[in-house]
Amino acid sequence: MRKWMAAPGLAACLALVALAAACGGEDRPNVDVIEDGGTSSASASGPGTAAPGEVSPKPAGAQQVDVVLREFALEPAVASVKAGEIYFLADNRGPADAHELVIVKTDLAPDKLPVEKGKVSESKVKVVDEIEAFAAKSQASKSVKLSAGTYVLLCNIVETDDGQTESHYELGMRAALRVE
Ligand SMILES: [Cu+2]
Known part of the structure; x- marks a missing residue:
């Protein structure tokens, strides 16, 4: 029926x-x-918006460095790696903001980089590479060849809300990485 x-x-x-x-x-x-x-x-969602990150497979032989990004901290899983190809896997745990991962080669301490209006002056430091801003609750990766030296990993996003400037770098999104 x-x-x-x-x-x-x-x-x-x-x-x-x-x-x-x-x-x-x-x-x-x-x-x-x-x-x-x-x-x-x-x-x-305002100025913190970005598309979810993209993760590509780790190249054979690369050393993996997991990095946690959040409001407001940047935490690499290790303090040092050997020179060579490094596979950065960044995990944006938000909870809300987009973050990025900028890799700077410098002898300066992580909190001593030149800053203008809350933003690290990328023209005054040696930016090696970066993972561009990606959304909270997603991951992004990048493989970079790093020579021996000292590096600072940072998020260089500055937001302005109601006249208040929020510098992710100044709020703590920075960390040292030594390459040996
Ligand atoms: Cu950030």
């Missing part, structure tokens, strides 16, 4: 789709809701 009823129902539906999209109409509002949700969440 049910099977027999289902067939004409489907046929009627297909016919109506062709005529007036009456059956297909049930799908269309769902699509619109998804699109609206995506748009509004992106615009409502």
Whole structure:
């Protein structure tokens, strides 16, 4: 009985789709809701927004350095590595903000880099590479060849909310990494 009823129902539906999209109409509002949700969440989150990070596989032979990013700390799992290819795997634990991972080669202490308006002057230090800002609760990776020396890992995002400047670097998102 049910099977027999289902067939004409489907046929009627297909016919109506062709005529007036009456059956297909049930799908269309769902699509619109998804699109609206995506748009509004992106615009409502403010300056800290960024796309989720992307993780690529660790190259063979590279040394892995896990780095935790959060409001407001930057914590490499190790203090030193051997010179060579380093695979940085950054884990943004937020809870809310986008963060980045900038790798600077410098003899200066992590908290002594030149700063202008809360931002480390990237033209005055040697930026080796970086993982660009990526969203909270996602991970991002980058492989970088590092020569021996001392490095500072930092997040150089500065947000301005209601005239208040929030420098991730000054709030503590910086750490030393020694390459031997
Ligand atoms: Cu940050």
